[in-house]
Amino acid sequence: MISKTAEYALRAVACMGSQPDQPVSANALAELTKVPRRYLTRVLQDLCAAGMVQSRPGPGGGYALAKPIGKLTILDVINTVAPIERIKKCPLGLKTHTKLCPLHAELDRAYAATEKAFKGVTIKDLVNSASPIVPLCETAS
Secondary structure: OOOHHHHHHHHHHHHHHOOOOOOEOHHHHHHHHOOOHHHHHHHHHHHHHOOOEEEEOOOOOEEEEOOOOOOOEHHHHHHHHOOOOOOOOOOOOOOOOOOOOHHHHHHHHHHHHHHHHHHOOEHHHHHOOOOOOOOOOOOOO
């Protein structure tokens, strides 16, 4: 349901959110999240352009979240890089379909429910989960 780009952005944001007080280099993020470095760089550029992530150059630099993890939702991340496309008109372009047909109306309801679920989960919820597994991020040994 979500794109590979959105998945990669979520991995990176969750990883940065698990260590919010220190920037993480692109190389470390790529290794920890198992995202190809070149692809990750493009995703990070999109997140920086949207003001969600900050880039800090130089020694000790890297990438860090620009917003508190308690205010950043899964939906915010997805909408920044690859929004869920809602169905607003007939995808087939049928002129007689002045409203969505039952099929497309049902699909759009599912998309709406997904958006609502994603909007209700913050990055803080993910990284502070009671689960012993760190979400979307390999733990450093």
